[in-house]
Amino acid sequence: MAKEKSKDTPQLRLKALAPEKKAQLLDPAEKEFASKGFIGASLNSILREAGMSKGQAYYYVENKADLYSAVCERAFHRLFKKIETSEFSPQTPEEFWRDIQNFCERLIVALNGDETLSALGRSVYDSKQAEEALSEPLSRLQIQFNQWVELGQLIGAIRKDIPSDLLQAILFGVFKEIDRWFATNLSKLENSEAMRLNALSLELLRSLAEPKQASN
Amino acid sequence: MAKEKSKDTPQLRLKALAPEKKAQLLDPAEKEFASKGFIGASLNSILREAGMSKGQAYYYVENKADLYSAVCERAFHRLFKKIETSEFSPQTPEEFWRDIQNFCERLIVALNGDETLSALGRSVYDSKQAEEALSEPLSRLQIQFNQWVELGQLIGAIRKDIPSDLLQAILFGVFKEIDRWFATNLSKLENSEAMRLNALSLELLRSLAEPKQASN
DNA sequence: GACAACTTAGACCATCGGTCTAATCTTATA
């Protein structure tokens, strides 16, 4: 009983690591994952870049998926610090959608200011394996999302005739495609057109989620 | 100039191959791709199953992606023979959406009758690499799709305020998520509920694509 | 039968993610 039982899983060891050393591994990993995707990224190449031996890396990380997860988790926190989510307790559908719009706008601003972060985010679509690697943080996101949906349903802002996981999948799907499209086409767009489409996209999501007999 | 200049690319050689021999390679490949996805499928394992040497396979196929593409192409033809697309020349939005619904129904029936085919279809979502491997047939599909969209726009069945590739991405995305959801949840569903959701899904797609001031 | 083209087998390659062991470095206690 020397210290505190000591850390005996890679994850705990990584968490207890000095920030600079953690960065020594996670920075090159983030760059590689963001640019090559989960599957395309080479572990060996990351380690070479990090100047780190395999034994060392695998002492702090269980496998490739675990490393990816650690990288995303860190990036996720970075994003959340930028967004600083404010209170969210709408009483009417109008308020609900205003708050959602507000949130989306801040999200977009935050992502636009950090290309690596948004590329990393997009890497989740890369493959099923990437999604599985993030199943834990993603399920946390999903819980959060479901709370919003339930709240929205409570105040009549969101339809109740679709199973919420199906609705969620659809909304995420649409969001994903819009994100993808903007990522590839933004540069070719006039500013005004971009803003119009942005607003339109949100309306689209709203029209999907709202009860059928729309309130406007 | 012995024969006809002979086939000097793997693709042409494969196309000229006797059907049974083609099947000897493509059948095991289809099974593997459908069950393991593009990335998860093992080429070596396919060849073992097919009783075919590497040299032989690579004589008829350029690489893994090319094999996947050949498999999908063949499956695609199989699907189309089942669907037997009828004429499609609606004059009004109502007719347009009736025809679309008709098509979707036949598509669903065809897919339900061929589990391997639908699993193979779903394998496209497996990874970006899978999608890239099918870029050629997919772009043909896209052209077809765009013709429908243009026709729909002409007769006022489809909105014109969204770039058609964005609209297409969104519709595909929604379709994909619905397909996925049904693939995992169908068994748990009551028959009547399944039918209700099915109809609702189509309505959803329609509401996304229709001009904003809906006609009904 | 000879020559050329087509076809096939499978050894071989670099790279992949991952494992394992032996060495080293740290720390705590006697």
Added chain:
DNA sequence: TATAAGATTAGACCGATGGTCTAAGTTGTC
């Protein structure tokens, strides 16, 4: 301060992957 115990590190090694290459076998033609 010596030593034992634990934490950490290096990197050889592993099986499997997709892909290449060459030498042999097969086929068709004159």
